[in-house]
Amino acid sequence: MNVNLLKPNKEDLSKYLMLGLGFLIIGFIDIFSNTFLNFNITSFFPSIISYLSPLILGAFGLHLIRIEYSGNKTLDKINKNLNSSNTNAILSLIVIFILIKYVPPLLNWFFFDANFLGSTKEDCTGDGACWVFVRVWFNRFMYGMYPDAEQWRINISFLVLFSSIASIFVLPQRFKKYIILFLLFVFPIIALNLISGGIFGLKWIETGAWGGLSLTFIVSAFALIFCFPIGVFLALGRRSDLPAIKYSSIGFIELWRGVPLITVLFMSAVMFPMFLPDGTYMDKLMRVIIAITLFEAAYMAEVVRGGLQALPRGQYDAAKSLGMGYWRMHFLIIMPQALKLVIPGIANTFLALVKDTPLIFVVGLLELAGMIGLAKTNPKWLGMATEGYVFAAFVFWIICFSMSRYSQNLEKKLSTER
Amino acid sequence: MNLKAFSIDLKNKKRMIPQVLTVLSILLAISYFTFNAQVNMDNRGIAFGFGFLTQEASFDIGFSLIDYDGSRSYARAFLVGLLNTLLVSIIGIFFATLIGVTVGIGRLSSNYLVAKFSEVYVEVFRNIPLLLQLFFWYFAALRALPLPEEAINFNDISYLTVKGWYVPKFIWTNFSIFIYSVIAAIIAIIFVSKQAKKQREEFGKHIPSFYIGIALLLAFPSLSFLIGGVSLEFEVPVLKQMSATIFNFRGGVSIIPELMALAMALSMYTATFIAENVRAGILGVGKGQKEAAASIGLTKAQILKLVVLPQALRIIIPPTTNQYLNLTKNSSLAAAIAYPDIVLVFAGTALMQTGRAIEIVSITMGTYLLISLSISSFMNWYNQSVAIKEK
Numbered sequence: 001m002n003v004n005l006l007k008p009n010k011e012d013l014s015k016y017l018m019l020g021l022g023f024l025i026i027g028f029i030d031i032f033s034n035t036f037l038n039f040n041i042t043s044f045f046p047s048i049i050s051y052l053s054p055l056i057l058g059a060f061g062l063h064l065i066r067i068e069y070s071g072n073k074t075l076d077k078i079n080k081n082l083n084s085s086n087t088n089a090i091l092s093l094i095v096i097f098i099l100i101k102y103v104p105p106l107l108n109w110f111f112f113d114a115n116f117l118g119s120t121k122e123d124c125t126g127d128g129a130c131w132v133f134v135r136v137w138f139n140r141f142m143y144g145m146y147p148d149a150e151q152w153r154i155n156i157s158f159l160v161l162f163s164s165i166a167s168i169f170v171l172p173q174r175f176k177k178y179i180i181l182f183l184l185f186v187f188p189i190i191a192l193n194l195i196s197g198g199i200f201g202l203k204w205i206e207t208g209a210w211g212g213l214s215l216t217f218i219v220s221a222f223a224l225i226f227c228f229p230i231g232v233f234l235a236l237g238r239r240s241d242l243p244a245i246k247y248s249s250i251g252f253i254e255l256w257r258g259v260p261l262i263t264v265l266f267m268s269a270v271m272f273p274m275f276l277p278d279g280t281y282m283d284k285l286m287r288v289i290i291a292i293t294l295f296e297a298a299y300m301a302e303v304v305r306g307g308l309q310a311l312p313r314g315q316y317d318a319a320k321s322l323g324m325g326y327w328r329m330h331f332l333i334i335m336p337q338a339l340k341l342v343i344p345g346i347a348n349t350f351l352a353l354v355k356d357t358p359l360i361f362v363v364g365l366l367e368l369a370g371m372i373g374l375a376k377t378n379p380k381w382l383g384m385a386t387e388g389y390v391f392a393a394f395v396f397w398i399i400c401f402s403m404s405r406y407s408q409n410l411e412k413k414l415s416t417e418r
Numbered sequence: 419m420n421l422k423a424f425s426i427d428l429k430n431k432k433r434m435i436p437q438v439l440t441v442l443s444i445l446l447a448i449s450y451f452t453f454n455a456q457v458n459m460d461n462r463g464i465a466f467g468f469g470f471l472t473q474e475a476s477f478d479i480g481f482s483l484i485d486y487d488g489s490r491s492y493a494r495a496f497l498v499g500l501l502n503t504l505l506v507s508i509i510g511i512f513f514a515t516l517i518g519v520t521v522g523i524g525r526l527s528s529n530y531l532v533a534k535f536s537e538v539y540v541e542v543f544r545n546i547p548l549l550l551q552l553f554f555w556y557f558a559a560l561r562a563l564p565l566p567e568e569a570i571n572f573n574d575i576s577y578l579t580v581k582g583w584y585v586p587k588f589i590w591t592n593f594s595i596f597i598y599s600v601i602a603a604i605i606a607i608i609f610v611s612k613q614a615k616k617q618r619e620e621f622g623k624h625i626p627s628f629y630i631g632i633a634l635l636l637a638f639p640s641l642s643f644l645i646g647g648v649s650l651e652f653e654v655p656v657l658k659q660m661s662a663t664i665f666n667f668r669g670g671v672s673i674i675p676e677l678m679a680l681a682m683a684l685s686m687y688t689a690t691f692i693a694e695n696v697r698a699g700i701l702g703v704g705k706g707q708k709e710a711a712a713s714i715g716l717t718k719a720q721i722l723k724l725v726v727l728p729q730a731l732r733i734i735i736p737p738t739t740n741q742y743l744n745l746t747k748n749s750s751l752a753a754a755i756a757y758p759d760i761v762l763v764f765a766g767t768a769l770m771q772t773g774r775a776i777e778i779v780s781i782t783m784g785t786y787l788l789i790s791l792s793i794s795s796f797m798n799w800y801n802q803s804v805a806i807k808e809k
Contacts, residue, residue, distance in 0.1 A: 080528075081530040082529060082530060084529070088527075088528065088529045091527075091529055091531070091532050092531050092532070095531040096531065242433055242436060242437050243437070244437035244438075244440050244441050245436060245437060245440050248440055248441075248444060254791070255787065258786060258787040258790035259783045259787055259790075260747035260748065260750040260786055261747075262750045262753060262761055263750060263761060263779065263782050263783050263786060264783075266761070266765050266779055266782075267779050270769065271775045271776055271780075273458075274454070274455050274458045274459070274775055274776055275451040275454050275458075276454055276458075277454050277457075278457050278458055278461060354547075355546075355547040356547070358547050359549060359751070361549075361754070362753060362754070369547070369549055369550055372553075373553070376557070385553075385557040385558045385561070386554075386558035386559075386562075389550055389553050389554040389557065389558055390554070390558075392550050393546045393550050393554060396546055396547050396550060397542065397546050400544075400545035400546070400547075401541060401545045404544075404545060
């Protein structure tokens, strides 16, 4: 009977296992009683040791059960993934303890102590989040100040947009071209007229009333549609061998890429009207969309340029040897291949665009984050900032996370196809 | 005229026409906009010029690194804003690098929990717009801190309250001598490491230049304390009663909540991108490299230092600099929570007061452009110098 505490071995597996698990369990009991019962079972130690006691006990326990090739599958798995060395053991314990300490209060705040039902702030009696705030303001968060009776117009526009994007994937190859052309040239006009109204007996709704999450989508969708062709031409310009075109493209791209979006928005709001002929007025939302379009076009140009650079020279030579001119070569041979290469890059640019749209609040347009800023200063709903921003963060997270996953999948798929 | 000259002429024409058209249309657009701007400014009775920069600014700025009050000029206010932008960018870059490298290495850890934890961190913070994170920290998290009289106390020297984080102030005497001693130490370290390299390459002698360097870095500044007449005192913040119900801290340095929120949001957001770069860089070093290094008998530390890191850094540094640039540009979100950076002070307050939209927006954009272009040209130079020289 020799149990060497510093060097666990395989022969006395069960003894070490019992001892190690014992220490581990004491450590966990300590942390549980500390967290949930407010009772420190190791308070007889000096304060710093008492504070670290679960960690020390747990680490020692894990050290005892670290026996290689023990023959027990579960134990081997734990040792391999969580307990391969003393450092790893301590890191695992720290992560577990953080989870034990902070996840239950968070869950309580989110669900168990939260209030979901009601219509005023007074209905929120629990200690947790007041989701009543989000419920009451939900319509505003989605549509801004857009009149309730007219909201179907926004819904239909987005329904058309999403269904036509979806049909690109479903319909056979030969229809794709038409849908893309529809999206690029016809859809923007229809959507703009439908949402703003003023024709066909639709009520005119000024852009100041647009807002909420739908505004985020409107701005990013229009900016994406417009910035794409500009970006393609800028990328071609940057690779042109005509110096005047090359350097003006470089200048344009680097100018926009070198400044923050917020200053571009400031420019569109205060400086741009000075450059228009006296007496003309351009809608604020229009100016913002133009500003974001030009800004994103510079980034798009760099993405497309990456695709152009990745194409082998042989493609150019082959096209030229068939007697194709510059434009025919680029639009029939080069661009289709280059764009296919950079689809993930385009998706990432769009992701960045969606994440940038909340910035339009600096010029007074209220998309989701802006509406929450407005709602939290409402005298009846003071102190609801946390709920509001958590909700907005959640909405944006779902959108951005699914998009980034999609672009990652695309990247994988495209990289294996080649 | 012979045929060859004609064909060159034709080719030139084909090359010239689009260029001339581009230049002409750009010039036309610029002159059209300038003409409109001229007319608009004439109508409002303002003349284009940068003379206003020397006028009295007559507004106060809440947080400043240099002496400033309302009687100073607009140029001084611009400088205050620029310094505040640079301050938050440097703090943000420091912490973003720290968190980013930790999380990036964590994602590759053999420890399942650590790897998963790092992954969740990256996926959560990367996919929430920076502005929302900033609002969350400023309006939700930092507003929940206690009032000064119930401050969170760190060993009686530092206090965290809803009004800011109070830390001790360093009061130096003969600070310049201390700085000189640090510079002297750095020069000595460079000299020693050069000598050590020479010794190693010529005679094969190994000199522990790293430990000598640390010793030098400690020795020179402590000498400056002992014989250079340098001394350092701390001014600890103390809680004072301002009126019957209002308490606040006096003394020390107050780190305002705007700065804290901005630095936190910027560093936590940018750290996710840096983490991905670090991960890609480490994964990018081929397995064969490590095995080859191990097979010639290098230790684990030597493999990391001499084989993996130099190659990984070549992959990591270019995109990471890009992230640093993004962080600097993103610091302009300060305007959203009223941290007095260059956008808020200059493109906000100063513009409102003077109405000189064109001049002020151009100066602000020009400043950012200058920062971006200088960093990116430095990086291009650096990249070329570390690029693999193919024979």
